[in-house]
Amino acid sequence: MAIEFLKKNMGVICIVFFAILASLPLFHSGFFPMHDDEQIARLFDLNQALVEGQFPPRISPNLGFGYGYNVFNFYPSFAYYVGEIFHLAGAGYLLSTKIMLFVAFLLSAYFMYLLAKELFRKMGGIIAASAYTFMPYHAVDIYARGAFAEFFAFVFIPLVFWSSLKLANTLKPIYAAILAISVCLLILSHNLIALMSAPFILVWLIYLSFIVGDRKKFFVWSFLGLVLGLGLSAYFWLPSYLE
Numbered sequence: 001m002a003i004e005f006l007k008k009n010m011g012v013i014c015i016v017f018f019a020i021l022a023s024l025p026l027f028h029s030g031f032f033p034m035h036d037d038e039q040i041a042r043l044f045d046l047n048q049a050l051v052e053g054q055f056p057p058r059i060s061p062n063l064g065f066g067y068g069y070n071v072f073n074f075y076p077s078f079a080y081y082v083g084e085i086f087h088l089a090g091a092g093y094l095l096s097t098k099i100m101l102f103v104a105f106l107l108s109a110y111f112m113y114l115l116a117k118e119l120f121r122k123m124g125g126i127i128a129a130s131a132y133t134f135m136p137y138h139a140v141d142i143y144a145r146g147a148f149a150e151f152f153a154f155v156f157i158p159l160v161f162w163s164s165l166k167l168a169n170t171l172k173p174i175y176a177a178i179l180a181i182s183v184c185l186l187i188l189s190h191n192l193i194a195l196m197s198a199p200f201i202l203v204w205l206i207y208l209s210f211i212v213g214d215r216k217k218f219f220v221w222s223f224l225g226l227v228l229g230l231g232l233s234a235y236f237w238l239p240s241y242l243e
Contacts, residue, residue, distance in 0.1 A: 018133040019106040026098040034146030046080045078188040079152040109133045111158040153190035168208040176221040183229025
């Protein structure tokens, strides 16, 4: 029974193991030095802005030498919303930040597993999830640069590719909805990474259009997914680029 359980859930077990191993430096007391050391301050100010009634938050009340600074209008803040969930659940700001990063490791591994499993079966999914989790650039983003927002963008890139692949294989509207959500969260996580990813996503969608059975239906659903994703995230990217 135990062996059968392990065989059936080997992918998920490996993903959790990968995420824990990659997150080990977070389990020590205190925090670690990094280039961008305002991460916990941004979570603190996001919480204060929400408590004061800003939604979505635009102004950081304490940055800018105490005069306030419209950091949330330009700097992608989705990662801090994830941290805010754990803070509202009772965790302190430091612990909430650490849990936020662990969740990012876990989800990025899982979404890459889903994508690679669809292409290369379960073992291919496990290998790809391992490579993606321990990619050196991830370690640089977290433990050297402190680029938490950018790190969260890499959570949703595999989800964009997986949802569009499932849409091509099944032509079910549910995957168009997942595509829209993943595009939205990618932009809210890091608008510049989303911009750099856009050509690769478009090439991927063009490739899928050549192998799908009903090209017209795939085009309609994928186009709707992209437009809806852009629309859901427009409250952030539109002011960010125009202002």
